[in-house]
Amino acid sequence: MESNVIKISSLISSDVRSRSNADIVRNAMMRMSDKAILDFSGVSFVSRSFSDELCSVVEHFHNLTIVMINMSDVVRNMIEIVKNGRKNKRVRINDESVIKEFDNIDSLLKFLNSEA
Amino acid sequence: MNNIVSIPNVCRDERIGSAFNHLFRLIHQVECIDDDNVVWDFSECSFFHPFFLFPLALYKDTCEKNVIFKNMSSYLQEYSKLIYFEDLLHIRKDTCIEDILNGYMNKTYIPICKFDLCITNIDGLQSCIQKIIESQCNADKRITTPLSYFLGELICNISQHSDSVHGYIYSQYIHQEKCIDMCIADSGITILGSYVKTRKYLNEIGDDDAIAIKKANEGYSTKDLPNSESRGYGISSTKKMLVDGLGGAFFMLSGGGFHRHSDSKSDYIKLPPSINWNGTIILMRIPIEVPVDFSYEKYVG
Numbered sequence: 001m002e003s004n005v006i007k008i009s010s011l012i013s014s015d016v017r018s019r020s021n022a023d024i025v026r027n028a029m030m031r032m033s034d035k036a037i038l039d040f041s042g043v044s045f046v047s048r049s050f051s052d053e054l055c056s057v058v059e060h061f062h063n064l065t066i067v068m069i070n071m072s073d074v075v076r077n078m079i080e081i082v083k084n085g086r087k088n089k090r091v092r093i094n095d096e097s098v099i100k101e102f103d104n105i106d107s108l109l110k111f112l113n114s115e116a
Numbered sequence: 117m118n119n120i121v122s123i124p125n126v127c128r129d130e131r132i133g134s135a136f137n138h139l140f141r142l143i144h145q146v147e148c149i150d151d152d153n154v155v156w157d158f159s160e161c162s163f164f165h166p167f168f169l170f171p172l173a174l175y176k177d178t179c180e181k182n183v184i185f186k187n188m189s190s191y192l193q194e195y196s197k198l199i200y201f202e203d204l205l206h207i208r209k210d211t212c213i214e215d216i217l218n219g220y221m222n223k224t225y226i227p228i229c230k231f232d233l234c235i236t237n238i239d240g241l242q243s244c245i246q247k248i249i250e251s252q253c254n255a256d257k258r259i260t261t262p263l264s265y266f267l268g269e270l271i272c273n274i275s276q277h278s279d280s281v282h283g284y285i286y287s288q289y290i291h292q293e294k295c296i297d298m299c300i301a302d303s304g305i306t307i308l309g310s311y312v313k314t315r316k317y318l319n320e321i322g323d324d325d326a327i328a329i330k331k332a333n334e335g336y337s338t339k340d341l342p343n344s345e346s347r348g349y350g351i352s353s354t355k356k357m358l359v360d361g362l363g364g365a366f367f368m369l370s371g372g373g374f375h376r377h378s379d380s381k382s383d384y385i386k387l388p389p390s391i392n393w394n395g396t397i398i399l400m401r402i403p404i405e406v407p408v409d410f411s412y413e414k415y416v417g
Binding site (some may be wrong): 082 | 131134144242243261264268269324326330334335336346347349350382385387412413416
């Protein structure tokens with residue numbers, strides 16, 4: 001196996017959830033000098049949080065050529081969505097719901113019982 | 117001196133979080149007792165809805181009073197032992213997760229778990245719990261990715277934002293309703309606390325838990341950077357995927373406020389000063405039948 005290959009499923013897991021897992025990838029990439037291949041074979045899921053942090057890691061190592069290979073559709077789609085989202089201005093949909101306030105427990109319970 | 121609180125028989129949760137109607141009253145009663153020892157009288161109780169059971173167990177685990185159980189029926193005692201209601205199932209650094217949890221593969225619930233957030237295999241814990249839940253309900257395979265998403269994002273939020281030592285999780289498969297009732301919580305600094313700690317958006321939030329919850333649900337992250345707003349998707353996207361995508365329901369309580377979202381109805385409530393929840397708790401009603409036109413990618417962007 002090439003020494004510039006980082007096999008995600010072996011290094012982390014086949015099911016990658018925590019954002020902090022990207023630090024493991026970061027540490028592995030620090031020993032690379034020219035090219036890094038992130039091999040996602042065997043990875044069935046990556047969380048949005050991990051994908052976002054991975055994008056930050058990739059951006060940090062701008063001096064490396066970074067290639068991602070063997071991504072399942074679920075993995076590829078998640079990373080692409082996150083990567084594209086980072087390029088565009090975020091548009092938030094503000095919730096128009098009004099916050100209801102209650103001064104005492106009786107008025108709160110009366111409201112909640114009417115809603116149940 | 118009356119330090120006895122009668123526990124109500126809360127066997128239903130008509131609109132997600134409605135079990136809290138009873139819990140708020142109970143918390144108020146307990147907090148009004150001027151005694152370090154409080155007796156919970158279960159003589160009225162025959163069964164508890166998961167969305168009442170979980171927060172009740174957490175409240176007992178985290179409240180500063182010594183809670184003594186009384187008049188619990190033998191059935192309820194047996195049940196409460198199985199789900200670790202009185203003493204939560206503590207998953208520590210050195211716990212072999214599969215050994216402890218694989219025994220629940222043929223049940224309809226996972227026990228109330230309290231897990232140390234410093235464990236290195238927190239992803240493994242999630243994978244194990246999810247595998248068990250999917251086996252219990254024999255769900256549509258297309259629920260796997262949304263379930264991974266919900267667990268991944270919400271537990272990551274606890275690690276990233278709550279400053280909590282422990283996270284908590286519990287689930288019950290409700291066969292008649294073809295849904296999973298799942299509860300995830302922390303005993304940390306609350307959503308308001310995380311905005312206060314990072315001094316983000318305080319001009320809009322002030323000291324209002326309900327506004328903080330609203331901000332979090334709209335996707336405003338405490339970790340947004342001036343030139344990058346790539347954070348803050350976890351709660352908002354989870355809720356959209358669950359409610360809009362799968363037809364489920366979502367409830368979040370943090371500090372002195374709560375939010376619930378189901379069907380087309382959304383509420384944000386600021387609680388009276390006498391009621392405050394230590395930490396954040398999320399309830400989700402997750403249908404196991406995935407709509408034909410459901411597309412997971414639609415909700416993560």
